Amino acid sequence: MRTIASFGYAGLYLLKIFPKMLWLRHQSEPIKYHTTNKLAETLAKNTLKVAGTKVTVLGLEHKEQGENYLYLSNHQGNFDIPILLAYVEKDLSFISKKSLENIPLFGEWMANKRCVFINQDKPREAIKQLQSATKRLHEGTPISLFPEGHRSKGTKMREFGNSGARMSKKSGVKVLPITIKDSYKIMEKQNGKIKPAEVTVIIHPAINPNEYESISSLNQKIEKTIQSGLS
Template structure:
């Protein structure tokens, strides 16, 4: 029943804001961006409430106010995104696959949210888009990347791609490492059914890329920080 309620609520909410999204897409200005972030916060809050997902955030004082950072996080499950939007920053844009941009309504939402779409089969396009993402961050659009590239669906933390580290280092923006522990228990551990779960999010101190000689050493440092706060069952 909880799974049905969560999906039904999300579908009805998206349909309700559809006219607004159509109007906002024509503008794609600061107002459209801010309004889309408001919609995202409302939907995320309600989805977590319906799912009875209890979220505890440690280190919230480490989140900067200026929004000029790349948030790097492990990725346990589908609920990571609403958790981050609800409890860390509703203004977060995300690095996502280009295929998601074509999904009706959802693609519009991501576009208005200034998400960066990557074609993994086209390295040149990926480099250009990551460069664009770095410039957005410099101008106050916080960007989230899940460097594992896919959901772990359990407590493990897979190896990280260097993309986030390279982008932050090239753009000269700081990295906000975040550990998510337990989000896979909301859905992935239950064969797709949504169940109540306790999730702990740990926000680590900002990392300055200039303090690391290379993107590779920076990436290793970030991976170690994030892994250190991901609890095993």
Template structure:
């Protein structure tokens, strides 16, 4: 319980402590110095996210980071095991990135402002018009050179099993022609189980698979592309579970 209390105190105190940096970012944005603005935003956000994960006592290992293209924006497509998935990807994968996040996060003061400066998108699935607008914004972000992260399951998994991908989840890639980089997160569900606010240490593995380039015609039928990416992520999950079984038998 002490770990959980300490974590939440740091969460809010550190956001407040970053207020001077937020003002600097706002000024740079108004001046049109986007390069410097993006540099500060990513540096502050990634350090903050990594500290949040470290405070949970969690150890994260990243496999395959050399699979990420260096000089182009990509769409990271990841499974979604828990609340710590965003700070894990933000703090432990070096490439700057923004997230397609649920609309509820917009209600968090300070946090939502930083997310807006990161070019994150808040998706309201209950409003089709707003959802279409958000997808168009994500496509535009990718075309402008900002990598994005999407969780196509749409919600966290309660047991770690991979859920169904939402229809149209990959439109950001097929419409922008950005390469897709599948990501498998295994173990983050154990940090904060769904329905609980108690934080516990865990071992988390992040597997970055080889990028998939978007070819002509993929924008007309994304079913096979979606199944391909889902199978890649699921295979990584199942392989890891087999390793655990052998280790503890």
């Protein structure tokens, strides 16, 4: 029942806001961005509520008001994005797969949120797209990236890529490392069904890229910090 209720709510919500999405097509970019962020926060919070997900956030004091960050976290399951939007930062823009851009309404929704679509099948294009994301980050857009690349679907983290560390180093923007613990229990552990679960989100102290000589050493620090929350 949780599965039907959760997907049903999300579907009905998207239908409800469809007229507003059409209206946004004729609005300025800032209005598109801020309006979509509010809609996304509402959808995320209510979907988690319907799913029976209880989220505990630790370390919110490490997220300083008025400071822009690159949000890097582990990636256990499909509910990580709504968890981040509902409990950490509603204005997050995500680094996403290029294929998501072509999904009707959803792709438009993500574009309004200033998400950056990466074509992983074409490395040269991907480099340019990551450069675009780095520029947006430097200009003040809070961006989220999962360095593992794919869901771990469990407690063991996958190997970290260095794209996040590279973006932080080039932009000079601090990394806010985040550990998401037990989000895989909502859906991935249940073979695609949605069950009530308790999730812990740990926000670690920010990492200043200027304190590290290389992208590699910065990336190691980020990975070690996020891993520490799973121990």
